[in-house]
Amino acid sequence: MRNRKSALFALCLLPLAALAQDGPPGGMATAVEVFTVAAQPLDNTLGSVGTLIAEDAVVIRPELAGLIAKMHVQDGARVKAGQALFSLESQLLYAEHQEAIANLERSRRGYKRAEELVAKQLLARSEFDQAKADLGVDKARADSAAIRLAKTTIKAPFDGVIGLQQVSLGDYVQPGQALTNLVRLDPMRVDFQVPESALGKLNAGLPVRVRVDAFPERAFAGKVIAIDPQINPATRSVLVRASVGNADNALLPGLFARVELVLAQRANALLVPERALWPIGAQVFVFRVVDGKAQQVQVRVGERLPGQVEIRSGLSAGDVIVTAGQPKLYDGAAVAIAGGDAQPAPTK
Structure with a gap:
């Protein structure tokens, strides 16, 4: 009985075997x-995350105390390096500068007369030295007055975008008081960590692609500009900094960024x-x-x-x-x- 069942089972398997073969x-x-x-083309990429930071960012502060006499720009304005942002009341400093210039001119004339007289031996050498010293002192005072007067106009140190202004027209401000902030938005920078295992493939100039949640469909192109010369022993990674183009000022400092570092490219x-x-x-x-x-x-x-x-x-x-x-x-x-x-x- 057992042999007959085995034979029948083998016969059932034959069609399946034939089907599998053919x-x-x-x-x-x-x-x-x-x-x-x-x-x-295929890029060999390494993913990381980082935070966008501005290329340059400063808080605009006055070096002198005084009243805000004029506000030259509005919140969020784009400005050029050297453009006037605020002007302080300057009448007193202007008068001091004019006085210093007048004293300087008088000292120059006195020194010229002393120079002619000492050449003719009609003036003591000590009096000539005094005239020369007076000229130097008055020149320094005129320069100092000119510098103080110039500081009443607060200018942009670089191209950028003005932030929200924190003072109003007519406010009396103190030296070092925050007036507003100025940020250079193009290009931006992003710092991110790369595992130490990839250190041998890192070098300045490698391309990166940056994506942010605010613009999920866009990839912002950039390149590596610096590599930290030491490894973080806690994370076994190295800090890398990249520069990212931002011509339309879409990116802002502080945005969370996902970074794709292109280690190699195959065509x-x-x-x-x-x-x-x-x-x-x-x-x-x-x-x-x-x-x-x-x-x-x-x-x-x-x-x-x-x-x-x-x-x-x-x-x-x-x-x-x-x-x-x-x-x-x-x-x-x-x-x-x-x-x-x-x-x-x-x-x-």
């Missing part, structure tokens, strides 16, 4: 979807859909379509992207590979393309 019944080709392999990488891979144990295969037949090809994978994977070896540009229908395939199986973006490649 594919669909009746010699029909297996329907598959395919993809044509093409060479395309002719082969990217295929991830679903085309057919792993068997530790090895990875794909099915290549040649002359209507499936060829099982072992490949070596490289970089992985969302939904895609780089093929380092095993395929060439122009190869047609299967992306759907692999479970029914074996090496040499007949295939019929039911979808995808290609036709079978010529016989190799």
Whole structure:
């Protein structure tokens, strides 16, 4: 009885074995979807996060006490280096400057007369030295008065954007009091951490792409400008600084940024859909379509992207590979393309 049951079980398995060997019944080709392999640029990137900081940012403060006599710009205005921002009341300092200039002119005339008289030996040498010293003192006083008068006009130290002003017209301000802030928004900088394992690939000039939540569809281009000369022992990483273009002032200091550091660029990488891979144990295969037949090809994978994977070896540009229908395939199986973006490649 046991032998009869075993025989019947073996007979039932024969059609299944035949089906597994020959594919669909009746010699029909297996329907598959395919993809044509093409060479395309690929960046080897490393992701990190950081915070945007301004190229330059200062708080505008007066060096002298006085009344705000004029406010030359509005909140949020773009200004050029040297442009006047605030003017303090300057009448008293102007008068002091004029007095200093008058004293300087008098000292110059006195020194000139003393120089002529001492040449004719009509003036003692000590009196000539005194005239010369008076001239030097009056010149220093005139210079000092001119500097103090100039400081009543507070100017922008660099090109940038004015922040919110913290004083009003007619306010009396003290030296060092905050009036407003000035920020240079183009270019911006971003500091981010890179693992020490990537240190050998780092150098100034590497391209970066920066994305922020405020503009999710945009990638802001930049480049590495500096690498910290020491490793952080707590994080085993190095601090990297990049400069990022911001011509339209879309980026602002303090924004959280996601950074893609491009460590290397390959012009002719082969990217295929991830679903085309057919792993068997530790090895990875794909099915290549040649002359209507499936060829099982072992490949070596490289970089992985969302939904895609780089093929380092095993395929060439122009190869047609299967992306759907692999479970029914074996090496040499007949295939019929039911979808995808290609036709079978010529016989190799």
